[in-house]
Amino acid sequence: MPDAKKILVVDDEKLINETLNRILAKKGHQMFSAFSGDEAIKVLKENSIDLVLLDMRMPKVDGIEVLKATKQCSPRPRVIVITGYADTFLEKAKQLGVDGFFIKPVQLDALLKRMKELLEEKRPPAWSWKAKAEDIGEHIIKARI
Numbered sequence: 376m377p378d379a380k381k382i383l384v385v386d387d388e389k390l391i392n393e394t395l396n397r398i399l400a401k402k403g404h405q406m407f408s409a410f411s412g413d414e415a416i417k418v419l420k421e422n423s424i425d426l427v428l429l430d431m432r433m434p435k436v437d438g439i440e441v442l443k444a445t446k447q448c449s450p451r452p453r454v455i456v457i458t459g460y461a462d463t464f465l466e467k468a469k470q471l472g473v474d475g476f477f478i479k480p481v482q483l484d485a486l487l488k489r490m491k492e493l494l495e496e497k498r499p500p501a502w503s504w505k506a507k508a509e510d511i512g513e514h515i516i517k518a519r520i
Contacts, residue, residue, distance in 0.1 A: 383415065455489060459478065
């Protein structure tokens with residue numbers, strides 16, 4: 376990823392948050408961290424974020440509320456959901472519009488590939504949210520980080 380982008384990692388799991396931040400910072404991106412939904416919304420209000428890597432299940436303010444907050448940003452950041460609770464959050468995330476949906480544990484190469492597509496504005500063909508989760512294919516990925 377040639378140009379540094381502003382990326383916000385939102386995950387209350389410290390190891391995941393710190394690992395993603397470290398890997399992406401080494402690739403030259405300006406990184407922001409939030410360990411709660413409240414923190415994420417504050418970062419979004421104070422910075423022009425290009426991409427959000429968003430966990431959905433967090434105490435107090437969950438990923439759905441953060442996703443709603445991204446819609447108030449201008450320009451609106453791209454959002455990739457990373458969650459261990461696909462059944463709980465998939466439909467709501469689809470309704471609110473996300474750019475990727477990964478199930479934990481995430482395969483790093485697949486995540487980086489999707490990030491690159493989004494940050495370079497190369498969009499794959501629109502996905503059909505009417506399909507069942509298992510039919511969406513590469514956009515919902517079960518793998519390891």
